[in-house]
Amino acid sequence: MNCHCVQEMLNIPDDKEVIALVGNPNVGKSVIFNKLTGRYVEVSNYPGTTVDVNYGFYKDYVIVDTPGVYGISSFNDEEIVTRDIVLNTQKIINVVDSVHLDRDLFLTQQLIDYQKEVIVVLNMVDEVEKNNIKIDIEKLKENLGVEVIATSASKGEGIDKLKEAIDKNLFKKGKSTPNLEKILESEGKKFSWESLAEAENVFSSSVSELQENIYALRRTYVDEIFNKTVKFDTKKLEFKNKLSQVLINPVTGIPILLATLYIMYYFMGVLVAQRLVDFTMNTVMGEYYLGFIKGIVGKFVSNLFLQKIIVGNYGILSMFPIIFFGLLFPLVVAFHLFMSILEDSGYLPRIAALVDRVFNKIGLNGRAIIPIILGFGCVTMATMTTRILGSKRERLITMFLLGLTIPCSAQLGIISGLISRLGFWYLIAYILIIAFIFGLVGRILKKVIKGESTSLFIDLPTLRVPQLSNVLKKTYYKSKGFLTEAFPIFVVATFVLGFLDATNLLHTIENFAQPVVTGFLKLPKEITEVFILSIIRRDYGAAGLVTIPTTKSQMFVALVTTTLFVPCITSFAMMTKENGLKYSVFVWVSSAVIAILVGGILAHIIL
Amino acid sequence: MTLDMISKDQEVIIKSIKSKTARVYALRFGINEGSKVKCVAKINNGPIILRKNHQEIAIGSGLAKQIEVETQK
Numbered sequence: 287m288n289c290h291c292v293q294e295m296l297n298i299p300d301d302k303e304v305i306a307l308v309g310n311p312n313v314g315k316s317v318i319f320n321k322l323t324g325r326y327v328e329v330s331n332y333p334g335t336t337v338d339v340n341y342g343f344y345k346d347y348v349i350v351d352t353p354g355v356y357g358i359s360s361f362n363d364e365e366i367v368t369r370d371i372v373l374n375t376q377k378i379i380n381v382v383d384s385v386h387l388d389r390d391l392f393l394t395q396q397l398i399d400y401q402k403e404v405i406v407v408l409n410m411v412d413e414v415e416k417n418n419i420k421i422d423i424e425k426l427k428e429n430l431g432v433e434v435i436a437t438s439a440s441k442g443e444g445i446d447k448l449k450e451a452i453d454k455n456l457f458k459k460g461k462s463t464p465n466l467e468k469i470l471e472s473e474g475k476k477f478s479w480e481s482l483a484e485a486e487n488v489f490s491s492s493v494s495e496l497q498e499n500i501y502a503l504r505r506t507y508v509d510e511i512f513n514k515t516v517k518f519d520t521k522k523l524e525f526k527n528k529l530s531q532v533l534i535n536p537v538t539g540i541p542i543l544l545a546t547l548y549i550m551y552y553f554m555g556v557l558v559a560q561r562l563v564d565f566t567m568n569t570v571m572g573e574y575y576l577g578f579i580k581g582i583v584g585k586f587v588s589n590l591f592l593q594k595i596i597v598g599n600y601g602i603l604s605m606f607p608i609i610f611f612g613l614l615f616p617l618v619v620a621f622h623l624f625m626s627i628l629e630d631s632g633y634l635p636r637i638a639a640l641v642d643r644v645f646n647k648i649g650l651n652g653r654a655i656i657p658i659i660l661g662f663g664c665v666t667m668a669t670m671t672t673r674i675l676g677s678k679r680e681r682l683i684t685m686f687l688l689g690l691t692i693p694c695s696a697q698l699g700i701i702s703g704l705i706s707r708l709g710f711w712y713l714i715a716y717i718l719i720i721a722f723i724f725g726l727v728g729r730i731l732k733k734v735i736k737g738e739s740t741s742l743f744i745d746l747p748t749l750r751v752p753q754l755s756n757v758l759k760k761t762y763y764k765s766k767g768f769l770t771e772a773f774p775i776f777v778v779a780t781f782v783l784g785f786l787d788a789t790n791l792l793h794t795i796e797n798f799a800q801p802v803v804t805g806f807l808k809l810p811k812e813i814t815e816v817f818i819l820s821i822i823r824r825d826y827g828a829a830g831l832v833t834i835p836t837t838k839s840q841m842f843v844a845l846v847t848t849t850l851f852v853p854c855i856t857s858f859a860m861m862t863k864e865n866g867l868k869y870s871v872f873v874w875v876s877s878a879v880i881a882i883l884v885g886g887i888l889a890h891i892i893l
Numbered sequence: 894m895t896l897d898m899i900s901k902d903q904e905v906i907i908k909s910i911k912s913k914t915a916r917v918y919a920l921r922f923g924i925n926e927g928s929k930v931k932c933v934a935k936i937n938n939g940p941i942i943l944r945k946n947h948q949e950i951a952i953g954s955g956l957a958k959q960i961e962v963e964t965q966k
Contacts, residue, residue: 356918356921356922386923386948388923388948389921389922389923392920392921392923393921417947493913493914493917498913498916498920501920501921502925504920505920505923505925506925509925518946518947527949530949531933531942534934534942535934535936536936536937536939635951638951639936639939639940639951640936642936642939642940642951643936643937643939643940643954646953646954651953652940652951741915741952741957742940742951742952742953742956743918743919743950743951743952743956744950745948745949745950746942746949
């Protein structure tokens with residue numbers, strides 16, 4: 287069984303045996319992973335998916351932290367990655383949440399049925415008492431037939447026992463679900479983990495009757511184990527459950543959501559985009575760095591054309607580093623910091639429940655809020671995560687709306703910074719216009735795009751105070767991923783623009799676009815550069831706005847138009863990959879038309 | 894009656910779930926036909942939030958209409 291497949295899949299050293307950490311989402315796998323592996327963490331992007339897999343070392347083992355799943359199947363990318371790792375690993379540490387044991391035991395029993403050698407980590411035992419739950423660990427051990435270790439990983443409790451269990455190799459095959467053999471035999475199959483995997487449809491995203499029968503049998507069996515080992519009383523529920531209801535109830539939930547968005551705007555738009563960026567972009571990069579680099583280039587390069595390309599207005603060593611490091615870097619880190627906190631707190635699925643009703647009106651369910659919110663980080667990444675949505679129709683609608691209306695993290699930061707200078711009412715007007723277009727286009731797409739939409743069906747994880755170390759780690763990896771991906775595109779974009787500028791072609795394009803830009807949109811002709819940059823990257827385009835002098839109303843028109851303007855080159859490529867060229871060209875052209883139309887109408891009203 | 898008709902704090906038993914996919918999803922979450930669940934929150938014309946033991950699940954109204962339930966006396 288140990289064929290080094292996981293080592294090959296993840297490109298990790300094959301002289302060490304793999305232990306996979308497997309569990310439902312939000313059960314504390316990553317915390318246990320960190321406690322076991324210390325700081326030696328490597329990240330591997332799983333081929334063909336958006337999913338990153340962390341791995342680290344514990345003595346002679348490679349510990350692989352798999353994405354959280356509810357079962358071994360193929361309903362989404364996370365499940366496919368976990369499925370592949372589990373099927374190719376013999377030793378598994380299965381982390382379960384003590385408070386949600388009845389739910390989590392399904393996966394535990396599935397791993398046992400697949401004849402894996404398992405150690406069960408009963409995590410968050412400290413929350414058991416607070417929730418009036420009593421778990422008979424010895425009985426649980428006996429029923430499952432594997433080692434069960436109680437931990438409260440965030441406090442570091444029980445980790446020594448887990449390490450001892452790994453050192454002593456207490457991994458064991460447990461007791462499989464009774465009557466499983468009978469079901470397989472009735473289908474003419476001999477019992478083995480391979481035939482079980484096939485019968486359970488683990489390689490397909492569709493569901494079968496046989497799979498359902500096996501699931502039902504396993505569910506009944508784990509419910510029996512749960513009833514024998516766990517005593518609970520849900521009458522006296524903890525504060526968290528009440529808070530959860532407050533977040534979902536529209537009367538209280540909507541003001542809390544608005545307050546959260548306001549905090550995000552204040553944090554990104556005021557604290558970071560204005561105060562911090564003012565220091566990093568204007569002082570550090572604009573004064574010290576630019577002076578320094580111009581001095582050096584001036585000494586060694588005498589050709590004026592080359593000087594313009596290197597350190598001119600759009601120079602590869604002037605504009606690029608100033609915008610990339612001075613402006614984008616702080617904004618991207620700030621956004622991911624905020625998002626990681628939201629993700630780890632368990633608030634996102636509650637937002638999904640809260641907005642479900644509104645989203646139904648545009649042919650989506652509340653789950654689509656997750657790619658939409660991620661779109662505020664990076665539309666390209668969000669386009670990929672539309673895979674979590676249940677139907678093709680939902681994916682097409684969401685991708686269109688992402689490409690049209692959602693500004694990415696850096697663009698959002700710049701917009702927030704610019705708009706807060708215009709004043710509060712401009713902010714409100716901006717939100718209302720973009721939200722109106724979002725709703726209107728969504729309604730039209732719902733009517734136009736054929737197919738079916740699925741209903742919301744989402745697990746609401748326990749609310750938690752996010753762990754600082756986890757939040758920082760996530761922020762680090764996500765920002766790093768985003769910036770490494772953006773770097774080469776920025777270099778090329780700057781070079782193209784620098785070249786256009788140095789050869790005066792920029793001027794020609796500006797003149798060509800003049801009837802639309804200065805005539806219809808009533809904006810300064812330099813805004814054309816912003817549109818050109820936006821095609822390459824939206825955030826880069828928005829950054830260009832900072833340097834162009836405009837009136838307040840012109841700035842407002844420019845902000846609305848550039849927000850709605852075409853998706854950037856990378857999201858265009860991603861859309862093409864997911865849905866074909868015809869669809870992405872359609873989105874691109876329609877966004878340009880809608881942006882110019884809305885901007886023009888607005889200009890004629892307020893200018 | 895169907896799940897979308899129940900009110901907050903009401904306890905019901907799941908009788909049947911029409912969609913095969915939803916049935917498989919529900920089984921993994923810990924809910925099967927015969928499960929006793931409680932409605933802990935309900936958004937008008939929107940999702941129903943169910944709790945079984947300590948597990949909370951939000952179910953959209955479209956799907957809730959396809960789930961037959963029996964009230965607890």
